[in-house]
Amino acid sequence: MRKLSLADLRAHHRGPRFTSVLPGHVVRNGGFRVYAEPGLRTHDEPGRHVHTVPEVFVIVQGSGAIEIEGAEAGRFQAGDVVVFEPGEDHHLISQGADPLIFTWMHLEPVS
Template identity: 75%
Template sequence: MRKLSIAELEPHHRGPQFTSPLPGHVVEKGGFRIYPEPNFRTHDEPGRHVHTVPELFVIVQGSGAIEIEGAEVDKFTAGEAVLFEPGEDHHLISRGTDPLVFVWLHLAPEPAE
């Protein structure tokens, strides 16, 4: 897991590529989520929640805890991006009074040209 400040990412204009957070990767799929209830835990289905590709969360509003492999390891707040590695069991837990709003993106290696 890596936590990044959105303000510190390098500017770029190369389409869907993520040249700052994860060079050589493109967006495979993604979405936008709003969770108004406090203590919401993402991916709250039974069992581990993992992917075969990196997953990036861009926090638009709210704050909370980052959970990896069942343990709270860090905190997040609006204006940060959290990057989970393939195979990491991961969750975000809303701990603030504001609704949790984020963009999630699955990243894939950039196809060879």
């Protein structure tokens, strides 16, 4: 897991390529989510939640905890960009007074 800020994306971001996040990767798919209540945990299905590609979360509003492999691994707040590596069991847990709002993207290597 790596944590950046939105400011880190501005210097090198060009189109769908996230050259400042993961060189040589493009956005494959993504979405937008709102978690209205504190305590909600992303990917809350049973078992591990992993991907074969990197996943990037851009936090628009809210704050909370980053969980990796079942343990708290850090905190996030609005303006953070959290990158989960392939194979990491990962979750975000909303813990702030404001609803958690974020975008998510799965990246894939450029062919």
